[in-house]
Amino acid sequence: MLFKYLDPSRIDVLDTNHLRFTQPADFNDPFEVRPVISSLASKKEMDEVIEQELAETIRSELDKYSPEVRNLIPPGKLESVTRQLYNQYWPSLEKKFKALGGTASSVFTEKLNTSIGVLSLSEKNSNLLMWSHYARSHKGFCIGFDAEAPFFHRKRSETDEFYHLRKVEYSEKRPTSRLSQLSGIELLFTKSLAWEYEQEWRMCAVLKDSEKTIEANPYAIHLFKFPITAVKEVILGACMENENKDKLLRVLNQKYSHAVVKQAKISSKEFKLEFVEF
Numbered sequence: 001m002l003f004k005y006l007d008p009s010r011i012d013v014l015d016t017n018h019l020r021f022t023q024p025a026d027f028n029d030p031f032e033v034r035p036v037i038s039s040l041a042s043k044k045e046m047d048e049v050i051e052q053e054l055a056e057t058i059r060s061e062l063d064k065y066s067p068e069v070r071n072l073i074p075p076g077k078l079e080s081v082t083r084q085l086y087n088q089y090w091p092s093l094e095k096k097f098k099a100l101g102g103t104a105s106s107v108f109t110e111k112l113n114t115s116i117g118v119l120s121l122s123e124k125n126s127n128l129l130m131w132s133h134y135a136r137s138h139k140g141f142c143i144g145f146d147a148e149a150p151f152f153h154r155k156r157s158e159t160d161e162f163y164h165l166r167k168v169e170y171s172e173k174r175p176t177s178r179l180s181q182l183s184g185i186e187l188l189f190t191k192s193l194a195w196e197y198e199q200e201w202r203m204c205a206v207l208k209d210s211e212k213t214i215e216a217n218p219y220a221i222h223l224f225k226f227p228i229t230a231v232k233e234v235i236l237g238a239c240m241e242n243e244n245k246d247k248l249l250r251v252l253n254q255k256y257s258h259a260v261v262k263q264a265k266i267s268s269k270e271f272k273l274e275f276v277e278f
Helices: 012-016 043-062 067-072 075-115 128-134 184-188 193-198 242-255
Strands: 002-006 018-020 116-122 141-145 169-171 190-192 200-206 212-214 221-225 231-236 260-266 273-277
Touching: 002 128, 012 018, 012 242, 018 116, 043 075, 075 116, 116 221, 128 193, 169 193, 190 193, 231 242
Parallel strands: 169 190, 231 260
Antiparallel strands: 002 116, 002 141, 018 221, 116 200, 141 231, 212 221, 260 273
16 A cells, blocks of 8 residues: 545545645655756767768758759768867857756756646655644544555556656755756656655656646646545544544545544554554
């Protein structure tokens, strides 16, 4: 199972069986989806582009002119001159590519925040910090999802970054690479070691695919429907207020009779939670 900690005000998640896939900019980690782009491309990568594209580009451009003009400019000579100029000015181009890395990173981040949403889940249902941070100081609840449910395994191709679970990697250093080498793992699935206690898994979605959209500032809320059968367990927070507890139990009795319901209790001897089934 994988777990989602929720604020007590979010009982609607179970009532409507819709989950929010959140834009990275709305996360509590300011480093989310902010890659360090060292350069746009390397000399080797640009050399490969020149090899693959230059001759064809020159022929294509020359075809735009009359035969008389084309006869004055031999394609081989023009290609040779272009290569010389490219090698001559590469040091200057390289500096510009590096300088544009920061700009590219900002543009990339802005674009991602308008197109991609992320569902965050945890391997643990008993993390004291997560109960405090994401379930309003143990007053909320935690949903245990079946990690094998088809909803979490809708990969459409070998290179697809969306609609399937991926484990987050934790690193001391921020991912740094050229724009041409940037991968989805570096962008969306790498976080600082400071967050390792969350033991997070993620599933990404295309925001335009959402079933419901609620306009909000600074980012709209995009909701995706999940199957009721994907819920295996629901844990009520140790400090959940009775009014919210009654409301949640009504929803569980009406729609999730198959799920195991537990009450979190504070251990009398240790710094940990104990779970008691209803």
